[in-house]
Amino acid sequence: MNALLLDASPSASHSSSRAADALHAALAARGTQVDRVIVRDLNLHPCTGCFGCWTKRPGECLIADDGPPLAARVIASDVLAVACPVSFGMWGSLAKSAFDRMIGLVLPHFTKIDGEVHHEPRYARYPHWIALGTQRRPNADAAALFAQLVARNAINFHSPSHAAEVVSEHEAAAAAADRLAVSVEVGS
């Protein structure tokens, strides 16, 4: 099994970088080959909403930066693991800038999932999705919202399983990372 670990920490000294270390270690300890990407080192422009990835060059973003190769690595992975700060219950802006560029991985066409309209999958399989968020101070409402967002993303991304954990800045991330790694085994 291989995992793409998106380290979406704003700096190497940030707590979410330590969370990425913990996630890396937990996955590797279970025999998963981990490919770690430092998102802040990528050249990623924001999505422009042109829908060229659906209508002009289907399946690939038209912006010539690190977005298209990152999307290729995402869809080739068995597990998409993300470590980032939680901003008001959602992905921090670095992580979000990466996800906004991934819509070419699904189709523009619609399907219904549990009575709701979503986009059809483009690929035969999608990675499991696990997320480890960090907060400066514990905030249960924001943590619950983050878990809800990851669940919604997993539906739209057709992930076979998903799990989210949130730890505060001074809390050790190892136990949470371990639970996430276990969730992938259970979901496989």
Place this chain on the structure above:
Amino acid sequence: MNTLLLVGSPKPGTSASRSFGEALLSRLAARSVTTRTARVAPSFRSEVKLAELTEEIAWADLVVLSCPVYVDSLPAPVTRLLEAWAAGVDANARVGSKARQLALLVQCGFPEARHCNVAIDVCRQFCAETGVEWAGALAFGTGGALEGRSIERSPLARAVPALDAAADALAAGQPIPSSASAAFAKPIAPAWVYTLFGGLAWWRLARKRGGKERLRLRRYPQ
């Protein structure tokens, strides 16, 4: 009262976010509210533009954020701006510390407005964490229906009275009434109509742009 419209769509020209925001802003201006408009997207990779935008926020009593749902929540540039705004509040700095209220106008590309719920909750959470007053939200599905059109000439024309009610409330310093939010959230069309004609619309656009033959292409190896 000073009101700043933040257009959160990354599209530089017409967009549903701009149409939606301007429809509310014109109603606020008619109620003696001083208004300004700014785009969020250019600030994403420019610290200078981000600082200018937080200065604009500092000018406003009410910030109206109008944006699309991207991947179940707020677009990345809007998230970045909220992080900068919160940092200003947190540091008790002059910039970003004045705006008292935040209202959200949000739309998604699905027929069900509930796809907007996470984005609404994120903005509400932002307010809870920063002390900015939450002034409510108007959300609707089928966002493309409003792109480049006035609301009166769009399928959302039936929600004009709700928009007027929202403007009345915001101009008086009150939150958007829940009845106005409910009126906007009603689907424009049944889901099956939307998926049928929506799928056709994507096919037509792909034909026009040259991607029709490869619409379902699996571009990357697995």
